[in-house]
Amino acid sequence: MAHILMIESWVGGTARLLPPMIKKLGHEYSFVTRNPSHYGAQEGKDHPVVAGAKNTIVTETNDIDGLCEVLEGIHKREAFDAVLTICDYYITTVTRVAERLELPHPFPKNSTVARRKDQVRKALTQHGLANPGFDVVNSVEEALHAGNDLGYPLVIKPTDLASSAFVRMVHNGDELRESCRAIMEFETNFRDQKRDTACLIEEYMSGEEVSVEAITIDGKTTIIGVTDKSISGTPFFIEDGHMFPAQLDDKLAEEACELAESALEAIGFDNGISHTEIKLTERGPRIVEINPRPAGNYISELIEHVTGKSLVEAFVRLAIGEKPSMIHERNGAGSAAIKFLMPDLGGVVKSISGIETLENNAHVTRWHLDAKVGGHVNEPIDNGCYIGHLVAVDPNGGAARAIAENAAESLKIEVSTSEKEEVNE
Incomplete structure (x- = not known):
């Protein structure tokens, strides 16, 4: 039985699937959070990450050096076997803690690159992979200049947030100015972490959106399948549904999977589960973003219904240093x-x-x-x-x-x- 260190969590989706999976596999975990009230009880029941924990450690999780010192002391008494998180904002924290405590974790070495949308764009270009036109700007003036160069409509997004926050399609300079200011004035993220306020501006990519789910072990990537996605809320980009497997032409599916695998290689993704979002445009598939963790929004549950294999189970097994197989069977x-x-x-x-x-x-x-x-x-x-x-x-x-x-x-x-x-x- 492994004793896993879980540092923070999302509140919905995969966050509700992870705690029972850890227990199902015969392990236990300690939950570390700076703010237990963030995981407030619903309908008289504690949130699963709190309810399932062996114990809850309340300490500042946004100070990585201080967190390492606190956990190092506890580690001497508790003997943790692995460290993980399901929350994007703490992936880099987990890799740093894992290095300090000499523990396995389920993420790539360069998880920071995968988490930064601007760095992904630059890596794709450097490796000769198809990209929409884009620019990274640090002021409204730079944004307006980029908008004129790229041409409208455009998509503007933060480089370091999640859940489609502040992502918007803009049609003119006034909308671009408004969106750019909103992103730049949002100086700390939803977990009170100071953020990079640069904006990523991209050509709008028209076409169906899908995601490619994959697992990479020792640098070798296995494609699990393709999930489709429905988007609503224009000019915003709200994910309102998913289906697995996506009902795609075989050639399109193959092209999407090949691009995802090449993109993972381009950013040096050497270990972990990935969720790569792709637009199927008239010019061919294009990367939207790469996420270095299992797909959220219960996609793992959909995959398990069809294949009999659980992304969440594979995630836990990776965390404790195992090499799970995701070759699927019909379920x-x-x-x-x-x-x-x-x-x-x-x-x-x-x-x-x-x-x-x-x-x-x-x-x-x-x-x-x-x-x-x-x-x-x-x-x-x-x-x-x-x-x-x-x-x-x-x-x-x-x-x-x-x-x-x-x-x-x-x-x-x-x-x-x-x-x-x-x-x-």
């Missing part, structure tokens, strides 16, 4: 999909109806809804607007997405922008 399902439930606007929930249709749908394997009548929901501008999700399975073919979308349409959530307006209990 009875033709496809599996997730549909995220989002409000049409931010405000107060007036009414919810149609829940019984989800409960009675034989193809919906599970569903979850956070929104409650009288509660507040966020404006749909990024992935932080989710108010729930549902997972659907097509046992025989590739229709899981359609099943999930039809099921979601049966759920009606009415939102009012006025908090004074009466709600329907």
Whole structure:
């Protein structure tokens, strides 16, 4: 049995799958966080990362040197066997702690490059791989100059954030100026870490978006499969659904996988699970970004429905120094999909109806809804607007997405922008 050190976590998605997987494999973990209230209880139950922990260590996780000193002292008593995180903002922290404590971890040596969208773009260009036109800017003036050079529409994004935060399509200088200022004025991220406020400006890439899931061990990459993605919320980029496997022409799928593998090699990705997002444009596939960790948003669950293999299990095994196999087998399902439930606007929930249709749908394997009548929901501008999700399975073919979308349409959530307006209990 291994004693794993878990440093911070996301709150949703894979964060809820990881704790029970660690226990299922016969291991235990200590959870390290600077702010336990970030993982607040829901419906009277502790968050899984807190509830499943052997113990919770409360200390400053944003000071890497100080954290290493604290954990070094505890390590002498507790004897940790590995260190991991499922939160993007702490991947570099984990690799530093692992080096200091001489522990295995599930990430590549140069995880910082993979985490930085601008460095990925530069590495792709240096290795002769296809890229959209792009520029990295540090002021509004530089942004406007880049916009004129590249031509509109453009996509502007932070170089170091996650969950599509501040990512926006812009059509002119005024929109570019507004978005650039918003990114540059956001000086600390959602975990209170000081950030690089540079902006990445790219040509807008039109086409279907997919992600290639892969595992790399000792520099050798194995492709697990291709997941499709639906995007909504223009001019924002909100992921509102996924399906595995993507229903693609064989040639397109092969091209996407080849590009993903070449891109991983270009950034020196030598170890770990990767989630590479790709646009299938008229000029061929193009990298959107590379994530040096398992796909979020329950994609791992979809893959397991179809292949019988778990990305989360492989992630834990990598963390403790094992070499998991992800060569998959059919598991009875033709496809599996997730549909995220989002409000049409931010405000107060007036009414919810149609829940019984989800409960009675034989193809919906599970569903979850956070929104409650009288509660507040966020404006749909990024992935932080989710108010729930549902997972659907097509046992025989590739229709899981359609099943999930039809099921979601049966759920009606009415939102009012006025908090004074009466709600329907």
